[in-house]
Amino acid sequence: MTHNNNLKTLLLASSIAVSSAFLSGCGEAEATNNAEEAEEIISIPVEVADLTIGSISSNYETTAVLEAKEEAFVVARASGIIEHIYVEEGDYVEKGQPLAKLEQERYILNLNRAKADLRGIQKELDKIDKVYNKKLVSDDTYDKLTAQYESAKATLELAELDLAETTIRAPISGYIAERNAKVGNLTESFQRERMFQIVQQRQLYGIVHLPEKELARVHKDQKASLSITALGDQNIDAYVERISPVIDAETGTFKVTLRVPNEDNHLKAGMFSKVKLNYDTHQNATLLPRKALLHIDDQINVFVVKDGIASKTAVKIGYQEGQFVEITEGLDGSEKVVITGHHNLKDQANVEIVNG
Numbered sequence: 368m369t370h371n372n373n374l375k376t377l378l379l380a381s382s383i384a385v386s387s388a389f390l391s392g393c394g395e396a397e398a399t400n401n402a403e404e405a406e407e408i409i410s411i412p413v414e415v416a417d418l419t420i421g422s423i424s425s426n427y428e429t430t431a432v433l434e435a436k437e438e439a440f441v442v443a444r445a446s447g448i449i450e451h452i453y454v455e456e457g458d459y460v461e462k463g464q465p466l467a468k469l470e471q472e473r474y475i476l477n478l479n480r481a482k483a484d485l486r487g488i489q490k491e492l493d494k495i496d497k498v499y500n501k502k503l504v505s506d507d508t509y510d511k512l513t514a515q516y517e518s519a520k521a522t523l524e525l526a527e528l529d530l531a532e533t534t535i536r537a538p539i540s541g542y543i544a545e546r547n548a549k550v551g552n553l554t555e556s557f558q559r560e561r562m563f564q565i566v567q568q569r570q571l572y573g574i575v576h577l578p579e580k581e582l583a584r585v586h587k588d589q590k591a592s593l594s595i596t597a598l599g600d601q602n603i604d605a606y607v608e609r610i611s612p613v614i615d616a617e618t619g620t621f622k623v624t625l626r627v628p629n630e631d632n633h634l635k636a637g638m639f640s641k642v643k644l645n646y647d648t649h650q651n652a653t654l655l656p657r658k659a660l661l662h663i664d665d666q667i668n669v670f671v672v673k674d675g676i677a678s679k680t681a682v683k684i685g686y687q688e689g690q691f692v693e694i695t696e697g698l699d700g701s702e703k704v705v706i707t708g709h710h711n712l713k714d715q716a717n718v719e720i721v722n723g
Contacts, residue, residue, distance in 0.1 A: 411708060423688045436571060441561060446553075481522045571629050573593065575623050575642055593642055666681050675719070682698055
């Protein structure tokens, strides 16, 4: 009886031991699976980009408002009522083309009177000439009549000029930018109010003011690029036309005039533009998106991904233009560099590339 009890006790203990071992094994398996899952979860998703080879430039960026190379404000040289207007805003006119005409009756009468006065003096002078050679008329009388003739001749020429100036003509070729003249209005000679504004836009100017430290880097015919806001940021080529030889003491800047070709009249005076003045261009440069850079401890770094591990790598950069920078040291061009998700990365972190 006692032997049977001991056997039951032994069997029960063995059963408990087996159960414990089984439960312990299950626990270790679950712990291992959880560790693997935890290891997979900490892989940080990132986006990467390849380095590319291309050209990149060093530019100085500023803004400018386009101006007409030639501009004229037309005023009347004669006084009178405006009788005709021949042009409207937007019309292209050639130099010397009539723009408007004043009433001419008064000027025609003045011209006719000047002609009549000249004819009378001419006849009298012809008579005097015949007897002057015979010394029948004094030198004083002859000189006075000759002076009267010259004066009448000048008066006639002025009357002809006054009549001609009743037709308002274009002083330059270009487009009518503004018309203030109206039929029936009285205009005074050389009045301050302009009748027309004419601009010549086949070539425009852009005026920029650069810091004095840039003076040594700017030269005539240097290329610039203009981004025109009104044309959807379309890029237009421009060239340095003039460089001021003096520095403005108040602003510490110097004036640079850019020449902007506009043969097709696509651009208009007054347009706003963003200017990039090109200093130098590197060809076959190693390029990287600017957003990949991290500034850590006075050093520029990027994260390079290889076999699922992100390694922090120090780099040196050259020119910067737009969204790209030139890599001069630290990368050989074959790497995949993190461009998104790298701000909280640590060196040697596990990452998962999500953009293929």
